[in-house]
Structure formats: structure tokens, C-alpha cells
Amino acid sequence: MNTSLTPNAAVEAAVSSEVELDYAASCELPTPWATFRLHAFVEPGTGKEHVAITLGDVTDGEPVLSRIHSECLTGDGLFSLRCDCGPQLEAALKRIAEEGRGALFYLRQEGRGIGLVNKIRAYQLQDAGADTVEANEALGFKPDQRNYKLCQPMLRHLKISTLRLMTNNPRKIKAMEQLGVKVVERVPLVITRNPFNERYLTTKAAKLGHLF
Ligand SMILES: Nc1nc2c(ncn2[C@@H]2O[C@H](COP(=O)(O)OP(=O)(O)OP(=O)(O)O)[C@@H](O)[C@H]2O)c(=O)[nH]1
Numbered sequence: 001m002n003t004s005l006t007p008n009a010a011v012e013a014a015v016s017s018e019v020e021l022d023y024a025a026s027c028e029l030p031t032p033w034a035t036f037r038l039h040a041f042v043e044p045g046t047g048k049e050h051v052a053i054t055l056g057d058v059t060d061g062e063p064v065l066s067r068i069h070s071e072c073l074t075g076d077g078l079f080s081l082r083c084d085c086g087p088q089l090e091a092a093l094k095r096i097a098e099e100g101r102g103a104l105f106y107l108r109q110e111g112r113g114i115g116l117v118n119k120i121r122a123y124q125l126q127d128a129g130a131d132t133v134e135a136n137e138a139l140g141f142k143p144d145q146r147n148y149k150l151c152q153p154m155l156r157h158l159k160i161s162t163l164r165l166m167t168n169n170p171r172k173i174k175a176m177e178q179l180g181v182k183v184v185e186r187v188p189l190v191i192t193r194n195p196f197n198e199r200y201l202t203t204k205a206a207k208l209g210h211l212f
């Protein structure tokens with residue numbers, strides 16, 4: 001996690017053209033729903049670590065039920081109700097387990113690419129009235145700084161070329177298509193609203209184009 005990320009450095013990271021990732025190791029990942037396979041990758045330049053989680057044979061050329069998930073420590077690990085990340089992560093893994101086959105890419109792009117500390121700064125601004133987009137912009141960041149090119153070396157390593165993608169974000173589908181990865185189906189991943197995520201979800205639909 002890069003806590004010293006400055007706005008300019010983050011913009012440069014987001015537009016960099018080639019992303020290199022070295023495959024490091026794989027192991028079993030037992031969960032309440034299935035025993036998955038966990039694959040570790042490292043960005044050689046920065047040492048940043050990313051993982052993919054697979055189940056079943058994903059190398060047979062058939063479309064793979066997939067989730068491209070962006071790191072959210074608060075939602076994925078700390079039970080935050082401010083966003084839909086934790087329930088989406090769980091729902092995606094459960095769905096892959098039900099089908100017996102699929103892949104989840106867990107990208108370490110915390111806070112839509114601005115890092116954990118900056119996301120907490122953005123939340124502080126949101127506590128004072130800003131929405132999720134306004135808060136990023138007030139800190140000098142774009143509303144979304146993620147770079148999905150990270151998926152390319154992972155997909156190549158896992159021999160996956162066609163996806164059924166679990167997402168509400170049409171920009172993820174576009175990004176995959178730009179990488180030459182076919183998305184044959186969008187599988188919605190809609191999570192229950194609560195008083196804490198209501199405004200967040202509404203802003204995502206209005207300003208970031210998410211489909212709910
Ligand atoms: N900067 C910032 N990042 C946030 C905020 N809330 C959640 N995130 C991050 O947003 C990322 C998840 O993105 P979302 O916009 O919720 O969803 P998505 O990945 O675009 O779309 P889906 O595939 O439908 O989940 C994670 O990296 C979270 O840490 C926020 O208010 N500000």
C-alpha cells in the first residue's frame with residue numbers, strides 16, 4: 001500500500017502503458033464456500049503484490065465467470081457499511097463456488113487507486129458533506145485512478161481470454177475489451193442498500209456510470 005502517493009504520481013501511474021507482473025507462487029485457499037487456488041503476482045518496479053483466486057479448470061477456453069475486485073480494506077476487511085465492496089467480494093466468491101469454476105482478480109488499487117490514507121482523507125471530506133467524486137477531486141485526484149491493465153499479465157498466466165464479468169461498472173468491460181479480452185456477459189452484482197451506502201451508490205450511478 002503506497003501511503004505517500006501524491007496526486008501527480010497517481011495520475012502518472014494510472015496512464016502508464018505497460019504493466020509488468022511476475023508470477024510468484026500459488027497455494028490452496030480454503031473458504032466457507034470452496035477451496036480455491038490463490039495465485040500471487042508482484043509488480044517488479046514497485047514490489048506491489050496482487051492476487052488472483054481461481055476455482056476449477058479455467059484454461060479450457062470457455063468463458064470464465066470472473067470478478068475484477070479493487071482493494072478496499074475498510075469494506076473487504078473491516079466490515080464498513082460505507083460501500084458495497086465486502087458483500088460484493090463475498091457474493092462473487094460464493095457465485096464462483098456455486099458454479100464450481102471461475103476467477104477473481106484482487107487488485108491492490110485501494111481507494112480507486114489513491115491509496116488507503118487518501119481514501120480516509122476522502123471519507124473525512126465526505127463526512128463533512130462532499131460526495132465520493134467531489135472528495136477525490138478536492139484532494140487533486142481524478143474520480144477513478146484505477147488501471148485495469150494489471151489484469152493482462154494475470155489473465156495471460158492463467159490462460160483466460162473470455163469472461164463473464166461480475167460487475168456494475170461498464171468501464172471495466174470497456175477496459176477489458178481494450179486489452180483484447182472478450183466479455184461475453186455482464187453478470188450484475190447488486191448489493192443491498194443501507195443508510196450509510198445510499199449516497200455512495202446513488203453517486204456512483206449518477207457520476208461514474210454504474211448500472212444498478
Ligand atoms: N476514493 C474513494 N474510493 C472509494 C470510496 N469508496 C470505495 N472506494 C474504493 O472503490 C473501489 C471499488 O470501486 P467501486 O466504485 O465501489 O466499484 P467498481 O469496482 O467500480 O464496480 P463494481 O465492479 O460494480 O464493484 C475500491 O478500491 C474501494 O476502496 C470513496 O468514497 N472514495
Ligand SMILES: [Zn+2]
Pocket residue numbers: 072074075076083084085086
Ligand atoms: Zn469499499
